[in-house]
Amino acid sequence: MNKTNTEENIIQAAEYEFIERGFEGARMQAIADKAGINKALLHYYFRSKQKLFEVIFKNAFKLFIPRILNVFEREDINFFEKIEAFVENYLNILAKHPHIPGFIIHELANNPSSIVKIVQEIAPDLSPIKQQIEAEVSKGTIRNIRSEHLILNVLSMSIFPIVASPIATMILFNGDKKQYATLLSERKNHVSDFIIQSIKNPNL
Amino acid sequence: MNKTNTEENIIQAAEYEFIERGFEGARMQAIADKAGINKALLHYYFRSKQKLFEVIFKNAFKLFIPRILNVFEREDINFFEKIEAFVENYLNILAKHPHIPGFIIHELANNPSSIVKIVQEIAPDLSPIKQQIEAEVSKGTIRNIRSEHLILNVLSMSIFPIVASPIATMILFNGDKKQYATLLSERKNHVSDFIIQSIKNPNL
């Protein structure tokens, strides 16, 4: 097998293992097995568990941080439509990678400097969005709200139900996963509706 | 030292270690050190890492699941006031134990049956609250909304900013923890305002 193929196999296997079990829970042996190779080759390619982990984390973080800015730079739709587009798009991404947010959050919980560095490199600049929110407040299309709260509310309602799906499923539906899946699919419309209802200027 | 004291020391040390590092990351040696004893005594008291973990998890989960029902059973305040009271109370609890939600979520991610059992035992019954929301919709005090979405929205906006505080701090404030702490304190009022603005019937 050529280099590129093996490397790709390792990355896919490591992605699964790290995201599913976290850095501490992941086993190099398990990654090697899943990639169809042995541990020695793993170290030949990535030298250490830590190095391999950082590659995976970086990939995952890129997915977690969506190209939010893109949607908000469009000029053909208004602010409310931007929110709708963002939420629907983001929930679709999260539905495809439901374990990534929890992975990122958990690995970042103790702020290991190795990872913080990665985050700082990739983290997007939200100031254009902040300015846009403030502009809408000034225009009067939305009521007075601090931009950081609005951003946090959107992200909370989008991400949390996926991160906490095991508990939420148990508490809301006594463990019925099908019902919870239905609820999640409804949220593509619900979340943006809920937000817009809250922020729109009632006098318009 | 008498039994009760040592046991309490162990539990406190284990709480810190497990909640900070998770089951996989926690070390029995570290717990023993923190409790001022040795590993052997740890096993004398709790027989295994797993057993000790389950004690800690149970304690933590009891805190994570607040006595929501209490607030919603009060008859001296209206529905909106109940939401305000709940959010403020819950955010205060979370502020005192900021690492617990992430701990619960992470440990539950792979649904180990040992823990799922604990959750099922303690999990509260939300049906009274669901009914109350539906009643408010019928009365017309709030617009039509599925109760599960409303509950999820409240919990999301309360818990997520704390669970994801490391990333949120970096993205929103370039890592300035003080600014983020201020934002969090504002949320005791903001979250309930945001929700009430969204659900209140505009025709009243």
Next chain:
DNA sequence: GTCTATAAGGTGATAGAC
């Protein structure tokens, strides 16, 4: 590039003395 074999150090857990 890929393998087998093995090193080096940690980890949960127990035996047995006090």
Next chain:
DNA sequence: GTCTATCACCTTATAGAC
């Protein structure tokens, strides 16, 4: 109840042959 000493196993990582 509490300790020291130790076991048995597992984990990451490397050496060296092919």
